[in-house]
Amino acid sequence: MAEIRIKNLHKEFGVGEDKVVALEDVNLDITGHSFVSIVGPSGCGKSTLLNILTGIETPTSGTVEITSDGHVAAPGYVFQAARLLPWRTVTDNLLFVQDDRSDATRERCRRYLEMVQLGDKGDKFPGELSGGMQQRVGIARAFSIEPDVLFMDEPFSHLDAITARALRRELHHMWDETKKMVVFVTHDVGEAVELSNRILVFAKGGRLEDDIQIDLPFPRDPADDEVAVAKAHVLRKFEELDLLAS
Amino acid sequence: MTVTETRPGAAAGSRPAPNPAQRLISIPAKIAKSPHSARVLFPIAMFAVWLLSLMAVEEIWPFAVDVLPTPSEVGAFMWDEFITDTLARKNLYETFFISLRRLLSGFAIAMVLGTALGLAMGLSRATNAFCHDWTMAILAMPALAWALFNSIIFGFDDRGPILTVILAGIPFVIVNVREGVRNTPRELFDMARSFQVPQSKVIRHVLVPSLMPFMFAAARYCFSIGWKGLVIAEVFGGQDGAGWTIKFWYDAHRAHGVVGYAAFFVIFAILFERLVFEPISRRAFRWRPQLRTEVVEEAFGEHHEHYGEDEPARHG
Numbered sequence: 377m378a379e380i381r382i383k384n385l386h387k388e389f390g391v392g393e394d395k396v397v398a399l400e401d402v403n404l405d406i407t408g409h410s411f412v413s414i415v416g417p418s419g420c421g422k423s424t425l426l427n428i429l430t431g432i433e434t435p436t437s438g439t440v441e442i443t444s445d446g447h448v449a450a451p452g453y454v455f456q457a458a459r460l461l462p463w464r465t466v467t468d469n470l471l472f473v474q475d476d477r478s479d480a481t482r483e484r485c486r487r488y489l490e491m492v493q494l495g496d497k498g499d500k501f502p503g504e505l506s507g508g509m510q511q512r513v514g515i516a517r518a519f520s521i522e523p524d525v526l527f528m529d530e531p532f533s534h535l536d537a538i539t540a541r542a543l544r545r546e547l548h549h550m551w552d553e554t555k556k557m558v559v560f561v562t563h564d565v566g567e568a569v570e571l572s573n574r575i576l577v578f579a580k581g582g583r584l585e586d587d588i589q590i591d592l593p594f595p596r597d598p599a600d601d602e603v604a605v606a607k608a609h610v611l612r613k614f615e616e617l618d619l620l621a622s
Numbered sequence: 623m624t625v626t627e628t629r630p631g632a633a634a635g636s637r638p639a640p641n642p643a644q645r646l647i648s649i650p651a652k653i654a655k656s657p658h659s660a661r662v663l664f665p666i667a668m669f670a671v672w673l674l675s676l677m678a679v680e681e682i683w684p685f686a687v688d689v690l691p692t693p694s695e696v697g698a699f700m701w702d703e704f705i706t707d708t709l710a711r712k713n714l715y716e717t718f719f720i721s722l723r724r725l726l727s728g729f730a731i732a733m734v735l736g737t738a739l740g741l742a743m744g745l746s747r748a749t750n751a752f753c754h755d756w757t758m759a760i761l762a763m764p765a766l767a768w769a770l771f772n773s774i775i776f777g778f779d780d781r782g783p784i785l786t787v788i789l790a791g792i793p794f795v796i797v798n799v800r801e802g803v804r805n806t807p808r809e810l811f812d813m814a815r816s817f818q819v820p821q822s823k824v825i826r827h828v829l830v831p832s833l834m835p836f837m838f839a840a841a842r843y844c845f846s847i848g849w850k851g852l853v854i855a856e857v858f859g860g861q862d863g864a865g866w867t868i869k870f871w872y873d874a875h876r877a878h879g880v881v882g883y884a885a886f887f888v889i890f891a892i893l894f895e896r897l898v899f900e901p902i903s904r905r906a907f908r909w910r911p912q913l914r915t916e917v918v919e920e921a922f923g924e925h926h927e928h929y930g931e932d933e934p935a936r937h938g
Contacts, residue, residue, distance in 0.1 A: 464831075472823070473819055
């Protein structure tokens with residue numbers, strides 16, 4: 377079972393007068409089959425936190441441990457843009473991130489492509505697919521390495537509302553089926569409420585302001601009363617934070 | 623809140639299909655619009671211009687006609703050359719083989735050296751700062767200057783023409799490869815690093831393919847500029863080859879020979895482009911969405927399609 381332990385995490389950029397605090401004393405534990413969304417206004421450090429979790433940046437102080445059953449957890453990523461190799465086919469894009477090209481690996485890639493409903497598009501090049509399909513390939517790629525933890529950075533923000541909604545449903549299915557841990561960064565509160573069982577609200581200056589559990593049954597319909605109430609609650613929290621900041 | 627739905631299109635219907643008569647009328651219009659007709663039209667127009675100027679010159683300046691070659695003279699000359707019936711020391715095929723050998727040697731050296739230098743300049747600021755002005759200086763130097771300079775140093779053997787090809791072509795390779803390195807897709811490297819893809823695989827699947835369009839541009843420039851440089855070098859410092867042979871016909875006061883040989887140059891360049899560069903480029907860039915100009919023209923001329931979720935994204 378995957379586990380993320382963050383202790384006294386602090387991150388600063390620049391020195392002297394130009395110093396900007398991106399994350400301030402963040403303490404956090406995430407365990408098991410959870411879907412955790414990180415929300416907050418721009419500049420609240422949510423991308424910085426994800427970059428530290430994914431190893432792109434190092435913390436100024438504090439520790440981050442990402443483990444699975446005692447050893448270092450294998451991470452998977454879905455980016456804001458699909459980030460596919462345009463000169464390789466869909467199948468080859470999945471094979472690019474695998475350790476080998478054995479029949480078992482190919483079979484696994486094919487299975488995940490089918491899970492995102494692109495089983496018949498393996499021989500296409502990314503340029504021949506729509507934006508939504510490309511993002512699906514990105515999701516299949518992340519799942520295909522069978523990671524312990526999946527990090528997603530606003531993966532649906534570039535898509536139109538209908539496509540994004542369809543993909544959210546697919547993502548929920550895959551999360552449910554594979555029992556992976558997902559850490560999801562978004563600025564869309566509705567999206568966070570629809571998908572997550574836990575929402576972390578960050579404020580400007582990189583403070584973790586609120587840790588909200590959402591124990592509503594899945595699938596969640598945005599039109600549903602309880603979902604709407606939960607969304608309103610998180611939005612109110614946002615407004616309070618905004619008032620505090622100004 | 624009330625939501626009313628209206629269904630567009632149900633009453634208006636779709637566009638009516640054109641009737642057979644309309645189709646028949648549209649055929650000449652299609653031929654006129656086709657890019658192939660435009661291609662065929664160009665040589666016909668040039669031929670007409672040639673004949674008309676001959677006639678005009680004959681009117682104004684009758685004695686010049688003996689010097690100006692007519693299409694039939696040039697055609698006869700080219701046919702004789704084609705069947706290797708020539709007054710020159712070497713026939714058409716030998717001549718072009720000699721030039722091609724020099725061109726390819728120089729081209730290969732320019733590509734290898736230029737790629738190495740371009741990579742170094744793209745990756746290191748210090749190297750770029752050191753080499754930049756030199757590259758620009760070589761770029762600014764006319765091929766004629768290199769040709770003269772090299773023939774003085776090396777005399778009449780292969781080295782002069784080959785070095786001229788290298789010097790004429792290499793700046794284009796350096797500049798293109800350097801820009802290629804500067805334009806490598808950073809977000810794809812980050813992606814590969816996040817997925818812990820080994821370095822060798824990243825070079826093969828990310829770096830090399832991302833450089834390919836720049837390498838192709840480099841190769842095309844290097845080839846065509848190198849070819850021009852070679853011909854000039856052979857005029858001044860050769861005993862054979864295409865450049866030397868065109869000079870031979872010039873010295874012999876055979877204008878049709880000069881024009882005919884120039885036409886061979888053009889044919890040679892077109893054949894090389896069609897038979898070598900185009901197939902390789904089609905194969906290397908088959909991942910690029912097809913550039914379909916007729917689709918663009920239709921979009922401008924008629925209605926605009928709506929692209930839904932399952933339509934391919936139209937971007938390069």
